Amino acid sequence: MRENLELYLPCEIKSLFQKFVSDDFFFDIQEIRIRVNNPIIIKNKNQNFTFASNSLTKNIFSGIKITKKNIDQTLELLTNYSPYAFQNQIQNGFITIQNGHRVGLAGEIIMQDNKIKTIRNISSINFRIAHEIKDCAKDFIKYISNPPENIIIIGPPGSGKTTFLRDLTRILSRDYKISVVDERSEIGACYLGVPQNDLGPQTDILDKCPKNLGMDMLLKTMSPEIIILDEISEPAEINSIINIINSGVKIIFSLHAKNLDDIKNRDLTKNLIAQKLIDKYFFLNPDNKIQDIYNKNLEKIF
Amino acid sequence: MILKILGSIFIFLSSSLFGMYRVTKIKFKINNLKKIVNALEILESEIKFITPLEHAAKNISELETDQFIKKFFFNIYKSLNQKLNSAQNIWLEQVNLLAEKIYIEQDDILHLKSFSHVITNLDQDLQISYLKKIILALEKKIIFLDENYVSRKKLYFNLGILFGLLIVIIFI
Structure with a gap:
């Protein structure tokens, strides 16, 4: 799961995960929130974490901040460089990626005929991690x-x-x-x-x-x-x-x-x-x- | 005397071949542009059919018979697959590489490069419009070159022969 998910993260963010996030910690991640000019928020077992310069920290105000370029790169990777192929999903505010993880998007809404046509200038991306738990039912x-x-x-x-x-x-x-x-x-x-x-x-x-x-x-x-x-x-x-x-x-x-x-x-x-x-x-x-x-x-x- | 005749034949043939080369270059440009237009039309259809860019590039590279255009799309597919660069940079890099290998003029290169502005745009309609605009510009160029080819074919060929004759007359 980790390798599949990291494919959608730009190099800078991916390297932070590789440096500071263990496999065990990664397995329990529920959400990864990326917002322009704000730190990454990683929700794990209902607690929030972020990346400080050399570690993971619970002090989410001191985290490394995300740039617009990071968001744009993430969007390119999420859509496999083809946002047009995801237009229907983007209209609904999310993209589903490999392994069924749902990625929520927020930004500037473009309306056409009283309907949402698309979202542009995306400023927030929220990875909701799906966990396939066999035999839970x-x-x-x-x-x-x-x-x-x-x-x-x-x-x-x-x-x-x-x-x-x-x-x-x-x-x-x-x-x-x-x-x-x-x-x-x-x-x-x-x-x-x-x-x-x-x-x-x-x-x-x-x-x-x-x-x-x-x-x-x-x-x-x-x-x-x-x-x-x-x-x-x-x-x-x-x-x-x-x-x-x-x-x-x-x-x-x-x-x-x-x-x-x-x-x-x-x-x-x-x-x-x-x-x-x-x-x-x-x-x-x-x-x-x-x-x-x-x-x-x-x-x-x- | 034999040397003079051989020299004359050599000059005559060289200038005629140069004339033919000028004409053939136009023909190559036309053929290249036709192949590019054809590939862009497939790309447009793939985008309409919401095939992801990576797979669209792979499909075109498999369909294409011209080795340079085949390689152009295959390299785009490979680079997108590796996810190491932005789609915009990948497109620009590959257009530059293609331009080094085939006969194509500067304004055509700029038209091709312009697609990089919308390559990862969220709006499918905008991408298709851009592709249509590029295709239209290249088609106009093909018509212009085609007309040029017909009129210049005889001109360059005859000029080559006449220039050769002129040199031979002056120097012998």
Whole structure:
């Protein structure tokens, strides 16, 4: 993982990592934030570190400062010198790189027809490090009946929803035909169309495809038994999900939310809950652990 | 006398060949520009089809038959792959190297170099417009050289022969 990630860092920053960051420390990194005229912030086990002139330090005000040139070089490396190839992702404010790490971008927004066309003069880059944790979903498979059900994985940002979903895909793929619509390339981390993460033997993947379009496409072409999606956020996606459920294919997806009340009251999800279309709700806490599981009647079963 | 005849033939042939060389140089320029335009059109399509620059350069180098243009794109692919320099510098370096190896004029080199300004631009439309602009400029040059070639072909060739004859007449 380290070598793959360092490929995206310009020489100056890479050399700091090579000098001062051990492999063990690197393994636990959650985020690397690079901002113009500010020090690099490395989040490790929920603590912030930065590079002083000759060491790693927790005093983030004394760190070596990043220049605009460093940011531009990082962007070139992130996009493989081809930002045009990432325009759709940049419009959404992030790029997914090899191994499924998500890189958030902030800068000057360019609007066209009331939509974000692109971001230019990028001033902040945030590497969110994905960790493929095999068997993290293994203990919870027993809560999914056979044949499987419609499931939502719920949790706040950074709670490990995608990691859990990825492992669930891998495990279920042993017995079922699975199709994944991986709009942000975070589940399979496809590179040139080939998944870099292990998604099991019976998984087909549509990479970088909008979820609502991908679901219909997969339903018609790949005859899946289960469709898997990450981070539902649009009403159009919910409409496609309802179509999929009504056509007899099971669906598993993740959603940003704090708790059960949050999804009960939200316009996006209240219909799904009211119509009892979802069989199980898995809640993850910020410590990346399954906290609660509810059935379709919203009774707690774990 | 034999030496005089041999000398005359030598002068006559040299000046004729020089005339032919001048004409052929225009033809080489036209051919080179046509090959560059062709490669840039493929690059434009690759960018439209959002192929990353590195892979686009590799694809073009594989398709290209002209050894210099093949090498130009292959070197770009290799340098981008090594990630040791900015894309802008890599493009400029390779245009300079190409210009040393093929017949091409200074203004054409500047047109080619201008792509470096947008090579890593976020806006795909801007990159495509730039490529179109370069292609258009090179195509105009091809038309101009083509017209020149037709009119100068006879001129240079005849001048070469006549100049040779003149020298022979003056010195013998």
